[in-house]
Amino acid sequence: MKRMIIGALSALALTATAAVAEYPEKEIQGIIQWGAGGSTDTVMRSVTPHAEEALGGTVVMQNMTGAVGAIALNHVAGSAADGYTLLMGAENPLLYKVMGLGDKDYSEFTPISILARGTPVLVANPNSPFNDYAEMMAYIKENPGEVKFGSTGPGGLPSVVTAMISSVEGGLDVTAVPYDGDGPALTGLQGGAIDVMPAVLGAAIEGIRAGNMKVLAIMDVAANTKLPDAPYITQFNDAYNTYLPWGPFFGVFVPNGTPDDVVAKLSAAYATGAQHPDFVQLMDDRGFTLMAITGDEADAFLSKWQQGTAWLLQDADLTKASPEEFGIARPGE
């Protein structure tokens, strides 16, 4: 009997090792949280073929949209933790809990790679009566409620940036006009439907270069290599140092419980893929900062991001539930 158990166990162990040694032995599914043509989609579809090469397997990507990405997240969280279903997402899930959009976030996942980070920028219609951040703030003080800011709903990049401005400046009396994405909002900006839009640099850079929109300030602590002449926000107000650098990011995740060697293999593949010159070039063109971090470093990045952002939104009274309820500690505590 004892021998049988040992035999069975060793057989199990053998097959387990064999399965892992062969990983990937079938197609891997990559679930993209956002629609085709968006930033997340572009990033994932351009890095994955290089990662496939390093991995020696195929990753079939599909877009699963809806409920601000929560449908895709729940789908992957509910699938087997065997490394054959990847979640390709952006920063939003870290705010699901406090925004009341879902009860799961990246804490249910192991990061394979945090690929890149974007820099927010405040852009304005070229005809607006202010040319930089300071002039904008002065104009808003004189004309409360008149300036129209684009927004993409609670938890979106514009809501975080306006919360930041509001907490640093002690209030921001503008009209927030909601759009369903930064693309449509920037279109509205160029048509004069809104005056100011906090957007990720990559989405606005071509419009800026063509003079269809002007930069009021880059939301960063140093000048940006893509726009070296544009002012950055800490030039106007030192207090922004508390929150910056901050930005949206893109990452690949697997559900918790995925075997360590599979995680290691996938992480290595995406690390190699992210260094491919074509991908590096693409990230640079779109104004994203390449990160390609994994393991503890990625975990630390995620929890720092979540703490800072969740509490910022909480203090601006934009959340549905306090971060405290979910054990998200206030930064510095």
Added chain:
Amino acid sequence: MTAFMDFLTVFTQPELLLLVGLGTFAGIYVGAIPGLSVTMAVSILISFTFSWDVYPAISLMIGIYMGGVYGGSRTAILLNIPGAPSAIATALDGYPMAKRGEAGTAIGVTTVMSIIGGFVGIGVLALAAPLVSDFALRFQPRDYMLLAILGILLVGSLSQGSLVKGIFAGALGIAIGAVGRDPLTFAERFTFDFQLLEGGISFIAVMIGMFGVSEALLQLHHVNKDAVRQKISRIVPSLSTVKKHLPLSLQTSSIGVIIGALPGTGGDIAALMAYDHAKRVTKNPERPFGDGAMEGLVAPETANNAAVGGAFIPMMTLGIPGDAVTAIMIGALFIHGLNPGPMLMIDQPDMFWFIVGCLVMANIFMLIFGLTGIKLFTRIVEMPRSVLIPLIMLLSIVGAYAVNNSITDVYWMLGFGVFGYFMRHYGYPLGPVILGVILSRLLDDNWRRAIISEQEDLGRFFAGIFSSPLSLVLFVSVILIFVSQTPLWTKAKARIFSKERPRA
């Protein structure tokens, strides 16, 4: 001169020519199957063509796009199931023609008209892109809202028979479109705390169910009746037919280009608006609309293909997508190391002219592939019903699943199919439901955007409408079209004209 050489690139390289042809051919079939959409095909192609050069990749995508928009009409005419949302209006008069045994003629007219529309779209793109994109950018949220109201007034044209039933169906559509998390504030609406409802109801699933499944159920009534024999003697419409419809096709093509160029509206709305326009301006159709009027095919098919050229206008001049497919193409250009945006025309004008060339080529291929193979297609409707009905069900289920790879959508599709069957049974038109679903978001989002921009002040809102010529024109059209549909107006018109006539 260099522009002309870039334009000719696609014609001089056999490989690119082949890819455009292949794309167009595949597009017609992808478009013809409900649920398999061009958007989906193009997004799959992004991964597939990742390692290719940019020219071949774009050639293939443009072929699929052009072919797909046209292909949607095939199943609309033959089976009364629009292959794509932009073919909904085509089914209204195309299917009655097929039932009469004139499927060949219907497909022939559709093909020629799609090509005329396609060329108008390309022409405007090539010659007036910056002008049109400037105009499209001028549309403010309130203008989009007025446009959506204008669209909702089409209920009058789409409901054959009872207007009340049409209004009911349209209202139902608007309500279906509002289900799920509101995209502007993420508040839940009509979800009743079901997680499944949070993402909303897929409008493609509604469309496939209402048209496909209900059609299959309806056909069960006469499962033993022989199928209509199709006459396929005359496929290519005579020159006089084309000439007769040329003025209308040019008008509806212009509608298509403009609606296509507006970010956020595409071929589906363009086709429906064009259908409405045709109904309004055609005084004496050979057959009444809804019964197989040729004009009812001409209008939507010219408009949806003209919208393709239109959608490229903001994409090429500003880097703003005109519709979902061009949004994905922008992503493709990024991946291939280009920077689509306002600078693309200045930095890389070759790309612009190359795309224009591809579109022209795809249009020519559409004519070739569209007019051949009609015989094979019409065989589909000649199949015994006992084969056809399961086939329709199969296509509907696969199509509904493929949209989001979600089994929930299949259930929605089946549910709306049964519901649609009863609606048709009791004489409620289906067109307005789909119209309502399509326009629901456009109306809702833009109304709120408009009123929030005016600090929720109706006075400022109307001041805004009256201070902008564009808004004013749209506002007046809404009022005129609305009034012209009321009985009061019909009476007044009769009185005015009867008085005026003797004087003249």
